[in-house]
Amino acid sequence: MGRVRGIAFLAVIFSSSLIYGVVVAPLLLFGENTARTVAKFWVRMALGALKYITGVTFRVEGATNIPDSGAIVASNHQSMWETLALYQLLPRPVFVLKKELARLPFYGWVVACAGNIAVDRKGGAKALRAMRTVAAKRIEEGCQVIVFPEGTRVPPGQTAKFHSGIAGIYTAVGAPCVPAAHNSGLFWRHPGPEKTPGEITLRFLPAIKPGLDRKAFLDQLKQQIDGARPDLLDTPANGTEPSDG
Numbered sequence: 001m002g003r004v005r006g007i008a009f010l011a012v013i014f015s016s017s018l019i020y021g022v023v024v025a026p027l028l029l030f031g032e033n034t035a036r037t038v039a040k041f042w043v044r045m046a047l048g049a050l051k052y053i054t055g056v057t058f059r060v061e062g063a064t065n066i067p068d069s070g071a072i073v074a075s076n077h078q079s080m081w082e083t084l085a086l087y088q089l090l091p092r093p094v095f096v097l098k099k100e101l102a103r104l105p106f107y108g109w110v111v112a113c114a115g116n117i118a119v120d121r122k123g124g125a126k127a128l129r130a131m132r133t134v135a136a137k138r139i140e141e142g143c144q145v146i147v148f149p150e151g152t153r154v155p156p157g158q159t160a161k162f163h164s165g166i167a168g169i170y171t172a173v174g175a176p177c178v179p180a181a182h183n184s185g186l187f188w189r190h191p192g193p194e195k196t197p198g199e200i201t202l203r204f205l206p207a208i209k210p211g212l213d214r215k216a217f218l219d220q221l222k223q224q225i226d227g228a229r230p231d232l233l234d235t236p237a238n239g240t241e242p243s244d245g
Contacts, residue, residue, distance in 0.1 A: 002054070006193035009053045013046055035113035036092070043088045050081075055197030056187045058085060062204035065178055066090065070139035071207065072177040074166055076225050077148035078156055078185030085202060086180065092143040096131065096169075115143065128165060136173040144178075145169065149221065156185035156231035162222050167214040176207035179221055181228035201230045 050056050058081075067073065068091055075082055087093045095116045117134050120127045135145050147169065149162040170177055182202040188195060205224050208217065226232060 002189075002196050003192070003194045005054045006189075006195040009049060009195060010193050012049050012053065016045065016049075017042070032113065032115045035110055036115070039110050039114050040088060043084050046084055047088060050188075050195070054195035056081075056195050056200065057198075058200040058202055060089065060202050060204070062206075065204040065206055067144055067176070067178050067207065070142050071144050071175055072135075072139070072166070072169060072173070073144050073146045073180060074149050074177055074221055074225065075146065075180040076182065076229060077150050077153050078182070078231075079153065079188035079190045081184040081188040081200065082148075082180075082182055082202070083146075085182075085184075085200075086146050089202075090144040090146070092141075093146055094135075094138045094143045095146050096135065117145070128168060131165075132169055132172040135169045139173050139175045149218075149225075153185070153190055155190075156183055159226055159232075162218055164214065164218065166221070167218050170208075170210070170212075170217050171214055174210045176209055177217070177221065178207045179205040179224045179228070181205065181225045181230070183229065183231035186231055203228045203230070 047058075066089060073086065073090060073093075075086060083095070087095070094114075096119060097116060115138060117131055117138065119131045138145055147166045149166045150160045151163045151165075152160075154160045166177075180202065182200060184200050184202075186196065187198045187200050205228055208220055208224070212220065
């Protein structure tokens, strides 16, 4: 049943994306804020469809830790769900994502117009320096730059090394980093369309203040995220307060 409902959800999302993309494409000409509003509206629709078609809901803990000004937000990565949820919950979200995604019809247009940061992973050190420069500019503008330090999706119950790219952003921009931890992979299965009804828990943790060296920052970030992941230890993280999602 979870697989059938998952396929139905994907069918709704893909078809609505095409229709929505055609309808709202002219609005993208009105600038970054409009493009972000357009994207948030679609994300809200997608999360609603996820709830009513598959029975997957979510709750947020530590909502008071959500930044309302320029910051880095670092999250573990298990499925597509967290890309939707973080975009919806943060006031001015910006993703660091693969350059190839910015070339996709409709989706890529919104990605580019909403100020997200496309990175050429084959570009080496030059591409990373360019990414850090753009990320710093976005944070100075009051955006929350979302990074998945594992670099790829990691199944629930498993951990992975954090890539040093996020440490480069942290040391370059001098901004706080808010860790976030969740267990989305238990409900939004990857790979495949299967969805398991239940409640995802997303935890926002107290910010890591700027000023640490790269190693100390990476060590603290990994410790905080892994220590708060519900799929590793299903107890409320220190410094979090529950709120409805």
